[in-house]
Amino acid sequence: MWNETKATMTPFNDDPYRPRYHFTPRQGWMNDPKPFFWNGEYHVFFQHNPNGAFWGTMHWGHARSRDLVHWEELPIALAPTPGGPDGDGCFTGCVVRGDDKRFHILYTGIPRLHPLTQVQCHAVSDDLITWEKTPEPVIDAPPPGFGECFRDPQAWKEDDGNWYQVIGSEQIERKGGVALLYRSDGDDLRRWEYLHPLFGGNSSETGHDFECPDFFPLGDNRQVLLSSRNKTWWHAGTYDSELHRFTRDAWGACDNGSFYAAKTLLDGHGQRLLFGWIQETRPSEAQIAAGWSGALSLPRVVTLGGDGLPRFTPAPELAALRGTHHAFENLSLTRDTMTLGTFPDMLEIEARLEQATGNAGLLLDFGEQRERLDLAQPPTSQEELTLRVFVDRSVVEVFVNERICHTHRIY
Numbered sequence: 001m002w003n004e005t006k007a008t009m010t011p012f013n014d015d016p017y018r019p020r021y022h023f024t025p026r027q028g029w030m031n032d033p034k035p036f037f038w039n040g041e042y043h044v045f046f047q048h049n050p051n052g053a054f055w056g057t058m059h060w061g062h063a064r065s066r067d068l069v070h071w072e073e074l075p076i077a078l079a080p081t082p083g084g085p086d087g088d089g090c091f092t093g094c095v096v097r098g099d100d101k102r103f104h105i106l107y108t109g110i111p112r113l114h115p116l117t118q119v120q121c122h123a124v125s126d127d128l129i130t131w132e133k134t135p136e137p138v139i140d141a142p143p144p145g146f147g148e149c150f151r152d153p154q155a156w157k158e159d160d161g162n163w164y165q166v167i168g169s170e171q172i173e174r175k176g177g178v179a180l181l182y183r184s185d186g187d188d189l190r191r192w193e194y195l196h197p198l199f200g201g202n203s204s205e206t207g208h209d210f211e212c213p214d215f216f217p218l219g220d221n222r223q224v225l226l227s228s229r230n231k232t233w234w235h236a237g238t239y240d241s242e243l244h245r246f247t248r249d250a251w252g253a254c255d256n257g258s259f260y261a262a263k264t265l266l267d268g269h270g271q272r273l274l275f276g277w278i279q280e281t282r283p284s285e286a287q288i289a290a291g292w293s294g295a296l297s298l299p300r301v302v303t304l305g306g307d308g309l310p311r312f313t314p315a316p317e318l319a320a321l322r323g324t325h326h327a328f329e330n331l332s333l334t335r336d337t338m339t340l341g342t343f344p345d346m347l348e349i350e351a352r353l354e355q356a357t358g359n360a361g362l363l364l365d366f367g368e369q370r371e372r373l374d375l376a377q378p379p380t381s382q383e384e385l386t387l388r389v390f391v392d393r394s395v396v397e398v399f400v401n402e403r404i405c406h407t408h409r410i411y
């Protein structure tokens, strides 16, 4: 069971659905985390509407943690500049530390929401708190030949000394998402040249566009591209850094539930951590009445499995939250339900199930007012089934054999 006193104290304890150790904005709306690690601290910038718990007037909110367990909300990093290239919103992007030892945000500016106009903008900071915008867009139009989506830049530096970035886009006629590749002019993060599509997907597999792309090496010779549409998808393959082409050989969903627009950071221990936006599933009126909406997922360590595919595990740092431990061993499950006990609504469960025949799983019953969550898994193979479940009031995150994740909301 989680120890309440070790969990984050939220300012409003009157809402029984507000999670305690998942970050939520004090007030207003959040989506799309943009994680960044610097100097022993985890920063998560996020899409934020401070004016209410609904999507609109996108700002960049900012949260920070030293231990991945306790988060503090910092001042808003970016706000729309009326009449400027981001006058109708500062959309998603990324944070990097430049060769000039300053911090840089690359983000999508929305000069007009109707009709949707997207340009790529830039801001710079020395302390990650106060940001100075470059007044003009750094990329003012998409390359020709693509569909409407043109947003969410993600940059990295390569061994050739140049910076590269991908911008999420879509192929024409909704054929599928595409990540457009750009290269900087030397170390100048304000000057970009379009190269070519890094990779394009199929609509029927990973959606008609690529929101929130991320691109990073995994293990010695594998590379992962993330993209979001309906779900956050991983594409695993190889990257030819001479030709700057990504070849995908496998893909799948990072999570099959209320989890979206996930991106990663690389921390000081070399951990690649994935953070997603946990969406609300209650009606928007209930979100507005509660005054807050959206949560940050638990940090998930991304590693490479022996089969060349990604694995997702909850960050080991979360063990700091553990309190009383209950163990049940050598239970033999029959066709009937076996009740293991009554627990508070903040807990971690680790269940190892040796499958014989039929379904094996866990049923979490949240009481009369709330739903039941059936975590049964069909017997796909003879392998042992390991379920790791994190319950934090209305948020339930489930990891199945490190490969399949489900985020649920229970109100």
Ligand code: FRU
Residues within 6 Å of the ligand: 031, 032, 047, 058, 091, 092, 093, 108, 151, 152, 211, 212, 260, 261
């Ligand atoms: C993904 C997304 C991004 C966009 C942002 C706007 O959830 O649609 O593509 O930048 O949200 O808030």
